[in-house]
Amino acid sequence: MNNYLKHTPVKILSKTWESPDTVTFKVDWQVQHDPGQFVNISIPGKGESPISFCSWNPDYCEFNVRVVGNVTEAISELEPGGTMHVRGPYGRGYPMRCFKGNHLLFIGGGCGVAPLKGIIEYVQHHREDFEGADLYFGYRSRDDILFKHLLDAWKSEFFLHVTIDRDAGEFQYSCPTGFVTEAIKHAQIDPNGKIVFLCGPPVMMDKTIPLLLEKGFHEDQLWVSAERHMKCCTGKCGHCMINGKYACKDGPVFRYDEIKGVTE
Ligand SMILES: Cc1cc2nc3c(=O)[nH]c(=O)nc-3n(C[C@H](O)[C@H](O)[C@H](O)COP(=O)(O)OP(=O)(O)OC[C@H]3O[C@@H](n4cnc5c(N)ncnc54)[C@H](O)[C@@H]3O)c2cc1C
Ligand code: FES
Structure with missing residues (x-):
């Protein structure tokens, strides 16, 4: 399997409900990334969801997840001490x-x-x-x-x-x-x-x-x-195209003039 498709198991350090439907996970993962990049969080048997890094800290990472469907609900049920499976970081962050x-x-x-x-x-x-x-x-x-x-x-x-x-x-x-x-x-x-x-x-x-x-x-x-529906997150499936660009690989961060008129 290509390295960029490999899942990394990371330990969940804490879990904080921010609002009735939104939870933040802090995980023990020291991965280099730019603000604005994202990972795919995987739940075996359910699927995967792209989720942005919501922290910038050399010692840990945080992900904030809003429960909107099956996969995000299953992610929200993970508990501290348990393991989260992530692949990435993906995409182009903010320069x-x-x-x-x-x-x-x-x-x-x-x-x-x-x-x-x-x-x-x-x-x-x-x-x-x-x-x-x-x-x-x-x-x-x-x-x-x-x-x-x-x-x-x-x-x-x-x-x-x-x-x-x-x-x-x-x-x-x-x-x-x-x-x-x-x-x-x-x-x-x-x-x-x-x-x-x-x-x-x-x-x-x-x-x-x-x-x-x-x-x-x-x-x-x-x-x-730009949040688009994504599958592979690696520029292979074409699910996320905007103005001829891959939101997963060329984005999700864009300068407005690169994608103007298609923020929806
Ligand atoms: C680059 C990127 C970063 C993201 N970062 C975050 C994040 O930090 N936190 C977070 O909570 N969510 C984030 N999302 C959205 C998240 O990936 C989806 O909400 C999640 O995959 C939905 O999965 P589900 O199975 O729970 O729900 P589904 O049943 O798949 O979807 C539930 C509803 O959400 C809509 N939806 C699903 N995926 C998307 C999407 N990509 N864009 C817009 N609407 C969508 C569906 O149309 C449906 O109406 C991000 C998406 C992308 C592409
Ligand atoms: S999600 Fe497959 S090409 Fe972007």
Whole structure:
């Protein structure tokens, strides 16, 4: 079997339910990877799911899994002390070295915040390379907020703005109830020297990108992560094509001008 198709058994160190349907696994795996890359997590007899790295740490890896079907449900039933079977890392991540000296803008919606957390941790490990970072994260409800235990630390280091679609109530990190797109619309953001990372549901991306272009951003300042249905994850089956590119191999991270018009 080719090495890139081999499964690696990794020990599960901890498991944290972030929201009623989303769980984060920390695993004992020291693998070199770029933020934005992903693995395939395999459940014998059920199948495999592509899942992004949601951490950047030389000592361990974290994966955040939203339960949406059979495989993700079976993954969510794995327990600390047990074994997770992964293959990868796959795909092209964010070329972080190209962004040195820039100010970074993170815009995430729902479980799209998970891969962005991996970039944030990369920035925290290479703090001197970047001017700073602004985080705009939107969730459907307070229950859906991911990584609640990190919000204080993020707020102390970066500009943090959390939006909640409905019933935000009194919440120390949020603006009034509304979509993250509204927050972007009203934010005073100077595009000069900024790089934007966008990850979230297609509707969020489709609404946010025109707002950023109106504010004067150029398409080559915007980086998106494209989730496509994937099988092989190695550029062989053709399941994941976007604009003649393989989302699994040439992506999942793309500069917006490479795939514009097909974020859905
Ligand atoms: C590169 C990449 C990175 C990903 N990272 C994460 C992650 O970090 N965390 C996470 O929870 N999920 C992530 N996903 C999505 C995850 O792979 C799917 O949700 C999972 O494979 C669904 O498997 P299932 O058998 O549980 O559900 P299924 O029964 O296969 O699907 C349930 C529902 O989810 C939809 N769906 C399935 N796969 C995808 C997909 N790839 N894109 C969009 N919709 C899909 C189906 O159309 C269906 O409506 C990622 C996908 C890709 C391609
Ligand atoms: S998933 Fe097979 S080519 Fe991309």
